[in-house]
Amino acid sequence: xxxxxxxxxxxxxxxxxxxxxxxxxxxxxxxxxxxxxxxxxxxxxxxxxxxxxxxxxxxxxxxxxxxxxxxxxxxxxxxxxxxxxxxxxxxxxxxxxxxxxxxxxxxxxxxxxxxxxxxxxxxxxxxxxxxxxxxxxxxxxxxxxxxxxxxxxxxxxxxxxxxxxxxxxxxxxxxxxxxxxxxxxxxxxxxxxxxxxxxxxxxxxxxxxxxxxxxxxxxxxxxxxxxxxxxxxxxxxxxxxxxxxxxxxxxxxxxxxxxxxxxxxxxxxxxxxxxxxxxxxxxxxxxxxxxxxxxxxxxxxxxxxxxxxxxxxxxxxxxxxxxxxxxxxxxxxxxxxxxxxxxxxxxxxxxxxxxxxxxxxxxxxxxxxxxxxxxxxxxxxxxxxxxxxxxxxxxxxxxxxxxxxxxxxxxxxxxxxxxxxxxxxxxxxxxxxxxxxxxxxxxxxxxxxxxxxxxxxxxxxxxxxxxxxxxxxxxxxxxxxxxxxxxxxxxxxxxxxxxxxxxxxxxxxxxxx
Numbered sequence: 001x002x003x004x005x006x007x008x009x010x011x012x013x014x015x016x017x018x019x020x021x022x023x024x025x026x027x028x029x030x031x032x033x034x035x036x037x038x039x040x041x042x043x044x045x046x047x048x049x050x051x052x053x054x055x056x057x058x059x060x061x062x063x064x065x066x067x068x069x070x071x072x073x074x075x076x077x078x079x080x081x082x083x084x085x086x087x088x089x090x091x092x093x094x095x096x097x098x099x100x101x102x103x104x105x106x107x108x109x110x111x112x113x114x115x116x117x118x119x120x121x122x123x124x125x126x127x128x129x130x131x132x133x134x135x136x137x138x139x140x141x142x143x144x145x146x147x148x149x150x151x152x153x154x155x156x157x158x159x160x161x162x163x164x165x166x167x168x169x170x171x172x173x174x175x176x177x178x179x180x181x182x183x184x185x186x187x188x189x190x191x192x193x194x195x196x197x198x199x200x201x202x203x204x205x206x207x208x209x210x211x212x213x214x215x216x217x218x219x220x221x222x223x224x225x226x227x228x229x230x231x232x233x234x235x236x237x238x239x240x241x242x243x244x245x246x247x248x249x250x251x252x253x254x255x256x257x258x259x260x261x262x263x264x265x266x267x268x269x270x271x272x273x274x275x276x277x278x279x280x281x282x283x284x285x286x287x288x289x290x291x292x293x294x295x296x297x298x299x300x301x302x303x304x305x306x307x308x309x310x311x312x313x314x315x316x317x318x319x320x321x322x323x324x325x326x327x328x329x330x331x332x333x334x335x336x337x338x339x340x341x342x343x344x345x346x347x348x349x350x351x352x353x354x355x356x357x358x359x360x361x362x363x364x365x366x367x368x369x370x371x372x373x374x375x376x377x378x379x380x381x382x383x384x385x386x387x388x389x390x391x392x393x394x395x396x397x398x399x400x401x402x403x404x405x406x407x408x409x410x411x412x413x414x415x416x417x418x419x420x421x422x423x424x425x426x427x428x429x430x431x432x433x434x435x436x437x438x439x440x441x442x443x444x445x446x447x448x449x450x451x452x453x454x455x456x457x458x459x460x461x462x463x464x465x466x467x468x469x470x471x472x473x474x475x476x477x478x479x480x481x482x483x484x485x486x487x488x489x490x491x492x493x494x495x496x497x498x499x500x501x502x503x504x505x506x507x508x509x510x511x512x513x
Contacts, residue, residue: 011164014322015329019163022200022330023177026193026337030181033188042367044118047186047374048349050264052113056273058191059265063274065194066257066343068281069148070155070336073201073288074309080292081300082308084230086237088289089244094282097249102275104415105253105262109271111418111497112263119346120259120414121354127417127497128425131358136432137410138354141256142347144403148255149347150384151400152340157388158306159329162313168389174333175385179378182341186374187264190341197338200331202284208316208328209287212294215319225297239463240452247469251408254415256346257339291315340381348377401451402443405468409435412479421496427482435475442467 034041041047054062079087108123117123120141125134153171160170181189213219223231233241252258265271295311298318306313316328352372357364364372409432417423442453446467455470456462 012162012317012322012325015163015317015326016165018323018326019159019330019333022327023333026196026334027177027181029193029196030177030185030189030337033181033192034185036188036192041184041186042370044349044353044366044370044373045116047370048118048345049260050187050191052264053266054191054264054270055266056270056277058195059261059270059274060277061194061198062191062261062264062338062342063258063278064281065190065197065335065338066261067252067278067339068201068285068335069152069339070332071148071151072285073332073335074155074158074312075151076285076289077292077295077312078308078310080289081295081311082292084226085233086241086244087292089241089248090289091282091286093245093248094279094285096245097252098275098279100249101253101415102272104418105275106268106272107418108259108415109262109265110268113268115497117263119256119350119353120254120410121350123497124413124417125354125358128413128423128428130425130429133413133425133429133432134354135358136429137413138350140406140410140432140436141254141350144407145256145343145347146380146384147387147399147403148257149340149343149380150387152336152343153384153388154309155336156333158310159313159332161305162310162317163326163329171385171389174337175381178337178340179381182344182377182381183374187260187342187345190338190345191264193334193341194338197331197334200327201335204328204331205284205287207324208291208320212291212298212315212319216294216297222294222297226293227296230296231293237464239465243466243469244452247408247466247472248404250411250472251404251468254407254410255343256350257343259414260346260349261342288312340384344377344380344384345373347380348373348375351376399448402440402448404451405439405443405471406436408468408472409439409475411472412476417496422483422487423479424483424486424491426491427479427486430482431475431477431479434478435471438474439467439471442471 037051037053045051076087076090081087108120111117112123115122115126119138121134121138124137125131128134153174156174157167157171160167213222216222253262262271265274291312295315298315300311300314300318313329313332316325320328352369356372357369361368412423412431413428417428443451446453451467452464453467453470454462454464
C-alpha cells in the first residue's frame with residue numbers, strides 16, 4: 001500500500017501541458033459559440049436562453065453539464081472517502097429525481113415557452129399576480145446559487161493545486177476566460193462546451209473504473225480495505241439518508257440554472273426526452289462514487305489542504321501516468337466551466353429581469369436588460385473567485401449546503417402551483433418565510449457545518465433529518481393552512497396560468513376552479 005499523499009509540490013509539467021492544451025481548445029470553442037446559430041445577442045432570450053433553439057442532444061449535454069458539476073466529481077468520491085456509505089445517497093437521489101420532476105419540468109417549459117418567461121420568477125409573478133412573491137423567489141435563487149458557483153471554482157482549485165500550479169494567479173486566469181466567453185456568447189458557450197466536457201468526463205471515468213482496480217488488485221481487494229463502519233449504513237442514519245435523497249431530488253431542478261437550461265430547449269418533447277435520458281448519468285455517478293473507496297484502498301491521505309475533497313485528484317496523480325492524469329484534471333476543470341457559466345447566467349437573468357427591470361429601471365430596454373445580465377454575470381464569477389481565495393474554503397462548502405435548504409422552499413411557488421390552482425399568494429409567501437427562517441435556524445444551530453439536524457418527535461424518538469426537507473414540510477403545512485384561512489376570509493385563489501392546450505379545452509373552467 002502506498003504512503004498517503006498530499007497535494008503535489010512543484011509543477012507537474014507532464015500533466016500541465018495536457019491540461020493547458022485542452023483548456024485553450026475549450027476557450028476557443030467558447031468564443032466560436034457566439035457565431036453558432038448566429039443571432040442578435042443583445043436580446044436576453046438569445047443571450048440568456050440560446051434563442052430557445054436547443055434540441056434533444058444539446059439539451060441533454062447542457063443539462064448533464066450543469067447538473068453534474070466539477071464539484072460532483074470531487075465531492076461525491078470525497079464524501080464516500082470520508083464518511084462512507086452515506087455518501088451513496090446521491091444514487092437514490094438521482095434515481096428518484098427524474099420521475100419526480102418529469103411532470104413539473106414539462107409543464108413549466110410549456111407555459112414558459114408560450115408566455116416568454118426567462119426565469120422561474122417570471123412565472124411566479126404572473127401565476128400569483130405578486131411582485132413580492134416573485135422577488136422572494138428571485139432573491140432565494142440568487143443567494144442559493146452564488147456559493148454553488150464558488151464551489152465550481154473550488155473544483156478547479158483542487159486540480160490546479162494537485163498539479164502544483166500557483167492557485168491565485170491560475171484561478172483569476174480561469175475567471176477571465178470564463179467571464180469573457182460567457183459575456184460574448186451567452187448560453188451558447190456552455191451549451192457547445194458541454195458536448196466536449198461530457199465526452200472528456202465519460203472517457204475519464206470509464207478508463208479509470210477499469211484501470212484503477214487493475215492497479216489496486218481488483219474490486220475484491222478494494223472493498224476488503226474499506227472499514228466496515230464506512231462500507232455499511234448504520235440504522236441511525238436511515239432517516240438522514242432517506243431525507244437527503246428525497247429532499248435533494250426535490251430541490252435540484254428548482255435551482256435557476258436548471259430551469260434556464262430547461263427553458264433553452266426547442267420543444268416540450270426535447271424536455272421530456274431528456275428527463276427520460278438523463279438517468280444515464282446516474283450510472284456514471286455510481287462509478288464516480290466508487291472512487292472514494294478506491295482512494296481508501298490506495299492509502300490516499302485525507303489531511304491535505306483540501307481534506308477528503310482532494311482524495312480523487314490525489315488518486316489520479318498516484319495511479320495514472322502524467323499525460324492521462326492531465327487529461328483527467330482537464331476534464332474536471334472544464335467540468336467546472338459549464339455549470340459556472342450557466343449558473344452565472346441564470347443568476348444574472350434573475351437580477352436583470354426580476355430585480356433591475358422590475359424595481360429599479362422599469363423602462364429598461366431589451367438591450368439594457370441584456371447588458372445588465374452580462375455585467376452581473378461577470379461580477380458574480382469574480383465574487384466567486386474572491387470568495388474561494390480569501391475566505392476559508394469550508395465556508396463556501398457550508399453555505400452551499402444552506403443553498404439547498406433555501407432553494408427547496410420555492411417548491412410550492414414554482415412547481416406545486418403548476419398543478420394546484422387553489423394556492424393563495426399570501427399563504428405561499430408565508431410558507432416560504434416559515435421554511436427559510438426555520439431552515440436557517442437549524443443551520444445556525446449546526447454552525448453551517450452540516451445539512452442534517454436531529455429532530456425529537458417524542459421524548460424517546462429522535463431522528464436526524466435533512467434540514468431542507470423538514471423545513472419544506474413546515475413550509476407546506478403553513479401554505480395549506482394559510483390558503484384555507486384565506487378562503488374562509490373570502491380571498492379566493494389566483495387564476496393559474498394555463499397552457500394553450502388547456503385554454504382550448506372544454507375543461508378549462510374546471511382547471512381554473
